[in-house]
Amino acid sequence: MLAREKIRLYVDAALGEGKSIPLTPPQAHYLFGVMRLGPGARVALFDGRSGEWTAEVVAAGKKTGTLGCLGQSAAQLDPPDLWLLFAPIRKARTDFIVEKAAEMGAARILPVLTEYTNAERVNVDRLQAHAVEAAEQCGGTFVPPVDAPQKLSALIDNWPQDRRILFADEALAGGASAASPDFAGAGAEPGGERRGAPWAILIGPEGGFSKPERERLRAMPQARPVRLGPRILRADTAAVAALTLWQSTLGDW
C-alpha cells in the first residue's frame, strides 16, 4: 500500500490501477487554484466503494484537470448497517448532524418530517455535499447517501420487519432512571446484540415527538426507546450521543 496523502477528494468515477480520473471544475479550482498543486503532485482519491487510492496530477488547467491512479493507499471501510433518521432543525444544526453522521459511520441518512418539525425546506444536495466533505476531511472511504425528506408516519407504515429502531425519547430525559429503558437493555435484547443486524437511530425534533407519534413508535415491535442522561440534549447532541452509544455497543468501534 502507498502512504496516505493529506489532500483527499471524493470522485464519482470508479477508481483502479492506471485509471485516468477527470476533475470537476470546483475540484480543479481547489487543487490548482487554492492548494497550488501542479503536475506530479499526489492526492488521495476515493469513490465510496474501492478504498482510497493515491493519484498523481497529470494535467492541470484552470477549470479542468486529470489525475492518474497510481495504487491503493487504504482498504474500503464500510460502516455498519445503521440508518440515521432525524427531523431537520435550523440550518446550521442540520448541517452538523449530517457531518457527524458521516464522520461517525452511519450508512444512510434520512431526514424525516414529524408533526412538530419546523419544516423549513431541506436542501438535499447541500446536505449530501456536507457528507462528502466530512468523508474527505476525516479519512473516510464511504459517503452515506442522504435521502429526500419523507413523513415519519409514511416511513413507519413501511418500516422493514427486521430493522430495529432506537429512538431518543425526550419524555425520558430528566425522569427517574430506575424504570427507564436504557441502551444496554436494547442491546441485550435477544438477537439485538448480534453485530451486523440492521438498525436505525431516530432523533426527534426540538419540540419532541407528538403523543400519537410516541405511542406509535412505542407500539412498534422493532422500536426501543433510549434515555440519554438526566439533562435535556439538543437534537444535534442527541444524534452524536446516540451514534456513539450504538457504535461502541453494537457497531464497529
Next chain:
Amino acid sequence: MLAREKIRLYVDAALGEGKSIPLTPPQAHYLFGVMRLGPGARVALFDGRSGEWTAEVVAAGKKTGTLGCLGQSAAQLDPPDLWLLFAPIRKARTDFIVEKAAEMGAARILPVLTEYTNAERVNVDRLQAHAVEAAEQCGGTFVPPVDAPQKLSALIDNWPQDRRILFADEALAGGASAASPDFAGAGAEPGGERRGAPWAILIGPEGGFSKPERERLRAMPQARPVRLGPRILRADTAAVAALTLWQSTLGDW
C-alpha cells in the same frame, strides 16, 4: 414544586423564596423587548447552585427590570466530577465544544495549549457565555466554569494524583482494534469504576498530540488512552463521543 417555565435565565444573585432579583440590561431587553413579557409573566431562573425557581415579573423597563422568586420548580442537578480539557480549534468548533460540554454534564472546562494548537486568541468570556446559554436552553441548573487557557505541559506538571485522565489518542484511530486500549478497559481499572471519582477527558488538537506530549501522557499513572472507533474524528466530534462514553459508563446517565 411549581411547573417548569420554558423561558429560562441564569442569574448571579442567589435565589430563594420571596427574593427580589434585578435583571441585567441584556436580560431585560430579552424578556421585555424580544419576548414581550410584562408584569405578572413567569420565567424560570437558576443561579447554578440552588436548583430552578419560578419567578414573576414585578417591574419591566427598557433596560432594567425586577423579578420576584415564587418557589422552586426543579432541584439542583450538579454534574459528576468530570473536567473537559480541549485544545481550542477554529472559533465555531470551539464554541460548539463548550456548548456540548455544558449540555452533557461536564463540571469544569479547561482550554489547553498544546504544541500543535493553532493558538488563536481564546475569548474566555465568550466561551463562558456559551456555557450559560447552553444551560439556559437545555434545562440545566449548573453552569461549568471555563478556565483561562493554560499550557498542557504546565497542567501535567501539577496534575492531581487522584484525578484520572482519559485522552483521545489520534494514533489509535484506524488501527487494529485488538491491541488497542478501549474505554471499557479504562473503566474496569481497579477503583476506576467507582462512580464519583475525579476524572478528566483530554481532547487533542486537529494535528494530534506531539510525540513528546503523547509519551508524557502515556507515562502518567493517571492517564488512559481511549480509542474512538476506526474513523478519524474531528476534535469536536471526539469531545462529544468521549463525554457520551464516560457519562454512560462512569457518570450520571
